[in-house]
Amino acid sequence: MTLMHKLLGAAALTALGAGSALAEPGLIIDLGGKFDKSFNESAYAGAQRWKEETGNDYMETELQSEAQREQTMRRMAERGANPVVVLGFANASTLEKVAPDYPDTNFTIVDMVVDQPNVQSVVFTEHEGSYLAGMMAALASESGTVSFVGGMDVPLIRKFACGYKQGAKAVNPDITVIENMTGTTPAAWNDPVKGGELTRAQISQGSDVVYAAAGGTGVGVLQTAADEGIKAIGVDSNQNYMHPGTMLTSMVKRVDNAVYEAFQSAEEDRFETGIQVLDLGTDGVAYAMDEHNADLVDEEMKSRVEEAKAKIIAGEIEVHDYTSDDSCPS
Template identity: 70%
Template sequence: MTLMKSFLGAAATLALTAGAVTADPAIIFDLGGKFDKSFNESAYEGAERWAKETGGSYRDVELTSDAQREQALRRFAESGYNPVVMAGFSFATALETVAADYPDTKFAIIDMVVDAPNVRSVVFSEHEGSYLVGVAAAYAAKGDTVSFVGGMDIPLISKFACGYAQGFKSVKPEGKVIVNMTGTTPAAWNDPVKGGELTRAQKSAGSEVVFAAAGGTGLGVLQTAKDEGMLAIGVDSNQNYLQPGTVLTSMVKRVDNAVFDAFTQGTELESGINVMDLSNAGVSAAMDENNASLITEEMKAALADAEAKIISGEVVVHDYMSDESCPAY
């Protein structure tokens, strides 16, 4: 769908065309843009799939600053869009305020829990999917060192890193996982140059496989891994196609399904917490023609075994966000 160019002006003012169609859904993309080839783009693909399958229409907006979050939510709610979906945890504070002011509007927030009767909170078991790609990294690495590049240094991203480390060490218990975060502000999501610098430093320290959970910054990680002769692991969307032959796999979060489901339920959107994990294919390790040459039969068997054990409860992957600690480090 066409970006609402008039929605956000230079002075961060918001303007919607008068007479919006009541009950059309809307989605607000987080910083980094809807074509970030990662989290936002997965959300966009879910909205587009809904539009194509139903013939419906929706509105969207890409934010350029944190200050626009509450404005965007209010304008969509005031104009009758329902439900309003937010791609990203950073909307939580604004949503807590706006949801109370518009009790007849349904909202869905991805990657955060907001307790309100008209809000659906979609959260993912990223640690489970990250465990799987950690297992893959262990089989792909000839040595005992792999690495992780995160975006903003927050507990959610440490959740990826910890699961990855636990999966890697389930195969190589004496191995080493180098963990670096890109920064402490939202700019960390869109700094591919810094991502590349961190990747080169990790290779110098012995890393053979790098997992990037860093939004647009991850594009620099994937490119540098290719240039430096390393393997990389993508995130959120299936990024195997970005560097075929050097992206080992991608830890996919079905953000597209979260958006598609919210749009499909429409004004009848069910509130509460919706957990997307391995058991309902909410997370996975991506396999396709782009990484087929890198995935051995032994690796496939190990991944299938790990997935089955996690789903059954035989293997419990530690959730960093439960206590902000990681036993695998």
């Protein structure tokens, strides 16, 4: 072999190594947009934090319609993104089909389990965080009626509602918990007008604390609560800042950490497939306290919620998971 051939061979190997090392992670933002002030925005914040801390870049796509799910997933894999992070349970069936076609690409799905060798499934114990939110609602309620506005009527959102109801009833067994879902299609995630209408109807039935788990629709719920002078509980991201003085808390779900960790673990060559559960013990779910709601949560309320949190982590309180059997204790 000539010296020229050796040099060309070494250059090719170097380029190959650099190419594999330079694989950028990818993020597919779900319907509702990356500035939904909730689930998607939390994911986007995690990706941006990773970008700022590492100086590296990532690929990003925002879904505009259901029809784009498969095409977007395939296109990102073919562009060389690794891992590809997809958000939301609605991507599960698509990923089941797509992942086997790209065995050298790792995928992360947030909020659902996909059993494929190259998929990391990140799920949260939303029922536990919602239980604490329900306790806070019941402790803050003066009317003895609290309410819940969900987005799309799916088992995952009923999991939030069921945890909330259990927490409220743990404080006051006689409390009334009104539940409404916004709709049965993905449009239910981005309908703040309908969210506001549902909230006004709940207020007319006596609710003085409302919990929104509805993506962009929740913006209308929280706004109406502020306008009508009742307390509200946000979801996924810390939404306390949106209406200081009426936001009792937010049930924070650390989607940002899930995205950040997927990107970072791939960067450090320690990405692991399989199921990862982010719970109260790992701060995967939590209730948000800050300067915006400090005046609404007194020490007694906080100590009762903290006590329940410790008991849930220790296994002394078991919060029923709606998705385990599609039912909620009455």
